[in-house]
Amino acid sequence: MNKILYTLLAILCIGVSACSDDDAVEVASLNIVQSTVDFSAAGGEGFITLENGNDNLEVLSNMEWCSIKSVTSDKITFNVALNNDLVTRAAAITVKLGGEMKRVSITQSGVIAKYASDTFYRYSENVAFSRTINFTSTLPVSVSINSDAQDWLSYTNAEGGYVFTGTANDTGSARLGKATISSGSTSVDYYFYQYGIDDLLGQYAGAIQVYSDVFGLDGALPLEDNTLITSSVTGDGTYLIQLPMLNLLGAVLKMTATYRNGAFVITTPQQQAYQISAGYGSIIAKSDDGLYLQASILIAPTLLSNGRIGLAYGSDVYPILGLFKNRVPTANNYTGYSIDFPVLLMQKVVQ
Structure with missing residues (x-):
């Protein structure tokens, strides 16, 4: 009788052990495969590529200027806004799935603008002129000319800046033109003066x-x-x-x-x-x-x-x-x- 009991217990243990081996599932961990982490002052769109994610992903950004655009099981798309400040700034995107959490740090540099410090140019005898002004920036640059000078002062793009051209002054009196070059929070006024004795x-x-x-x-x-x-x-x-x-x-x-x-x-x-x-x-x-x-x-x-x-x-x-x-x-x-x-x-x- 005891032999029969021991035999049944042994068979039961084997059966239980076999069932446990068949039901054990290894859960793969969430991984960050690739991410865009460094941005210029101009900002733009960034991506985080995931491995072993699913539709239950929870994604958060701690800064308004770094906003989440879309989330799928294997990809997070986010937007980094324009940085008009001179200083570098940082944000963090947190990805949660179940009990796991991953964090991605995002860095955006400030505006880097290089420009000519001389802002006043004079032209005696009312002569025509052409003046190159250096101005570069990590942000888009805009140029405007005051309305009073638009009929005689113009500009063209040049490598590293702009070329301003003024026609000869035959009005009989001195005149002053102003051109404003702006990029982000940086704005510089340049003046061009034509005159005679x-x-x-x-x-x-x-x-x-x-x-x-x-x-x-x-x-x-x-x-x-x-x-x-x-x-x-x-x-x-x-x-x-x-x-x-x-x-x-x-x-x-x-x-x-x-x-x-x-x-x-x-x-x-x-x-x-x-x-x-x-x-x-x-x-x-x-x-x-x-x-x-x-x-x-x-x-x-x-x-x-x-x-x-x-x-x-x-x-x-x-x-x-x-x-x-x-x-x-x-x-x-x-x-x-x-x-x-x-x-x-x-x-x-x-x-």
Whole structure:
């Protein structure tokens, strides 16, 4: 009897064991086969390819700019929006199936824009011109020209930027054109100014910075009435720049200039009708590198902060009123005393 029982138990165990082996199913794990993880600032469409997925996939993104477009058992499609910022940003896409979870990190770079830093271009004698301006970006670029200049200012695409072309100015007066190049949050205005010498002559307002440690001067003063730039009465092709400083010095500074390449050129030294106990006044020059008895000071058109055209120094060399022991200035009779004018901004008074 016991032998029969043991035999039945053995058969039962074999049968149970056989059934267990037949019913055991190995569940394959969810795998990320391939994914698009790095994006430029322009953004675009990305994909995540899956292995062993099914219709029960749960997919989430933690950032609005990285949105899920569609999900199938083996593919996730998502969109990365345009990044207008300069900084890189990151998102994470989470894929869940049952008790498994996979995470894919998405990185998008910020805008990388390279462009010409010079934004003001001047063309004397109203000549026609062609100017290449470099501007590249990782985002789409747009160009616009202000409506007042569209009949004479145009552009074409060029490698690494754009070529702006202006026709000769035969209108009889100066004109200013503006082109705006934009990409993402970056927008740069470029200005093109055509003019002649007559556009620079006349009465001016503005300000001049005055500095002298000896006389305790340091500040900006408004230009006084009758600040003028006129043709010389001698008719020799020179021009007279007249800066009244009656309130400060009780005198009018007068500087003779030539006109070259669209700018006034003041050659120093130039004696002035100014004398105090410390010496005789003459205009000489100064820069960060030191004093110059003989030098050239440029005064040229510039774009003012109010969007209008004015005049300013065309280099880092500026005039100072040096005091000398004798009326004729020389290096040997310079007293070491001066009144400096390091900044000058002039805006023509509209008559």
